[in-house]
Amino acid sequence: MLITVSLLLVTTAMSAVMLLVLTSLADSRVAGIREWAQANGVAVLALLLFAARGLIPDLLSIELANALLLLTASLMLAGYRRYLGLPVPWRLLAGGAGAAFAGVVFFHYVHESLALRVVGMSAFHAAICFGIHASLPKVADGRLRYPNAFSRTAALLLGLGHSCRGAFYVFDTYEPTSLLEPAVANLAFFAIGTLAMPALSLGAVMLANARVLTETAYAAEHDHLTGAPSRRAFFDMAERELARARRHGNGLGLLLVDADHFKRINDTYGHGVGDEVLRDLVARAREEIRKIDYFARLGGEEFGVLLPDASFDTTRAVAERLRAALDQSAQGRTAAAGPAYTVSIGLAMLEKGEDFAALMRRADAALYAAKAGGRNRVEVAPRLTPEPAPRSGGARVIRLRS
Template sequence: MPTFDPRSFIITSAVAGILCSMIFFVLRRSFPREIGGIGEWGWGCVAMVGGAFLFAFRDTLSPLLTVVLANTLIVGGIVLMHVSLRRFTGLRAGYGWAAGLLLAVAAGLLWLTMVADNYRGRLEFITSINTLLFGLSAWFLFRMKKQGFAERFTGALFAVEALVSLGRFYFALAGQNSDDYWNDNSMVHMFYLASFSIALVGLSFGFMLMVTTRVQEKLEYAASHDDLSGAYTRATFFRMMAGEVLRARRQRRPLSLLLIDIDDFKRINDGHGHPVGDAVIRTFATVTAGELRAHDLLCRYGGEEFALLLPDTALDEATAVAERIRARFSEGVFDGLPSFTASLGVQSAEQGALEVAQMIEGADRALYIAKKLGKNRVEIAPEVGHASGRDGMAPNRPLAQ
């Protein structure tokens, strides 16, 4: 019966780790910097590759390198993967506790190798540490507020590897293995070594899915949101508004639209400069969004003008929302910004009775009236279809197409 050669699993782990680390270093250079943890994961793979190579030369190099340093590198690779997960979610990396843990691992291995020379003791020590680290990473992923397939998949792999390490710890503790590494041919030991090769590739694949999903979300957000204000873009807003109009008509629910214009915005730009004007736009969008429900839709309609769609909102409620927004800027003082006000036009449709163009037309007329009557006010749209607004004033701005 052929004997088990641990080198085959070691070499497999090393090759897989090299490929994974190369992929993550490439991703770190090409993906947005705000996506953290990519580099740490790559270095984690490098650490595990270094440990695997040192294991392969156990019969020729000093135990100080092939046992103490090799195992410390393996543990360091797992620690870096956990650090990577923390950075990916925006938390502090925690390099301090990571360095302290590695020092403790190295000290324990020094004692169990250079002083006691206890293979079984080393195995129990390392597998217990690995169990805790893999389990901690699984627990971290399963507790994430926003979980998708990638997070659940990666968390499950961490959990499986924690169970494998726990099983290896149990059998080592029970004494069901050889006291010599190279003669340890038990099925448990074979499965334990093989799992590291599979886990390194599987975990890296899972984290890669997490990263690419995050990049896709950022690209979708950038395509649908205005980069200055963070509100929806005009094209996205019209597409979503069309869906809300159909839903309101189908469910016979009210729907309201507000068009909002920051008063005298040109004066702000000319008198204080465009950077201040940009800050006013950002502040307006942020403060307004804070006054809204989760399903309300805020759009930067163009320049200093915004559109706000209020699903399931009748005219009286929409007017109250508009007045609250107007008062917020009329009475508010924002650090570093000149005072400014806003004018708002309101158009409501009972039971989804109006089309998108009709709602835009009505809100546009109401906003025109509010500007003509002195600004810093809320006006309700006159009856849709009339050619003139209040006091015979007709809108002279082009309507949205």
């Protein structure tokens, strides 16, 4: 009996720790944390009542303790469903928990049988574990991969363990006299029941922590207004693509895109409308660039487009297509469509031995020339090395004085 009581107290301590950890994550607003924390709080009470068997009335150590354990399992499944954005089958949970609790009462007061009480409780907990396993996706990406796999595997193994526990007491002639009886079989299945909550809670904590880290990384790497990658993320990607371009000798193009007369839009219509213009610009731009291109907000109304594995002709074609798509001039626009806007674009191609800072300076000079040349146009930065005369038509090449 001392062994089982010790196991209960250790599990109680683990649930208390999980409660504190989950409570510390409450401000993260990750869905499911509230239910998981509540499940561990209820589990602490249930386990303490089980540990006090023989010291307190059976009504508390059997009926109330099992009722709290049923609530604990239901809240754990609800937490996983909330986390995954899935509906919680509260009616089904209530029906299953009600049936299991009725079995506890019946096999305590009407037909005394601890084994059959265990069977009913094991069936409910097995269903909960299998429900968690079925709810979690088979494959998760990024930081969620390992926590998802751990939780899914733990739920499956615990579900199988509870099923074996129930089957054992159904088909075996062994009839325990107490839940805390130190028999080998009773101890083995008792361990499965008591350790289920810490295992599932650990998976929940891992998932919540991974979600927090993922959201934090996304916030750090993306502009909160438009959802476009941030300046820092853009420069990180640029350094990787620059190294790759040098290693393989591939072309690398850079476009700097700036909304024309954006200050006038803010002053005339207000910053709220200006924000809508930026969001519209990003949405349209994403539809026009290639899938391998990297589009980011560099600050204010300025955006950058990195074009890996691109020739000059490809980069220029993307720039012209982008300018045309973002030519939201007043012609044919209704008031409901928002204020008219256009963009100017500076284009530069990476040259041998050039670093990204120099590439940016040339693209910025081309953007300045596009602004000075009348806006709503693409200007191409001059090459650092001599080149043949450009083809007639298309984008104009700037000839800056030395």
